[in-house]
Amino acid sequence: MQPDPILLGAASDVRQNAYVPYSRFKVGAAIRTVSGSVFKGCNVENVAYPEGTCAEAGAIAAMVAAGETQIAEILVIADSPEPVPPCGGCRQKIAEFAGQGVLVTLCTTDGKARGMTVADLLPGAFAATHMDRA
Incomplete structure (x- = not known):
């Protein structure tokens, strides 16, 4: 599959700004609304590792801060041998x-x-429907 070039470029660029002094594992995410x-x-990351913010959560926070709440597409990139899925919390x-x-x-950064x-x-x-009562 060919990733969306705009999302790939945005996620790749922001990945370079990751603050990862403990894991040294930079991740970037881009969302199109x-x-x-x-x-x-x-x-x-922070010194109370593993406390910190995932790339996906950061992109979602930026989206919500701008007043938007509907994701149309998301792309995540990391330097790993295989594409890395979001953690469980970010999936939710x-x-x-x-x-x-x-x-x-x-x-991945090498094109996969x-x-x-x-x-x-x-x-x-x-x-939310799981909390509804009939």
Whole structure:
């Protein structure tokens, strides 16, 4: 699959700004919203490792801070042998703002890419409807 060049460029660029003195594992994420806006985030660690912020969470926070709440597509990139999926917490965060059919593209810095849907990424996601009473 060929990743979206705009999202790939945005995620690759922001990845360089990751603050990762402990893991040395830089991750970048870029989100396109339904309005066409692009928001990006990188992972940020701190001395209380593993406390910190994932790239996906940072991009989602930037999106929400700008007043948007609907993800149309997301791309994540890391320097690893195979595409790296988001952690469990970020999978749930993505599912909060993206429909089950939204494309999630996972990339490596050496050109590998894997596409999947939010439903593939987090089958059986916990949703607000689980809290509804009949």
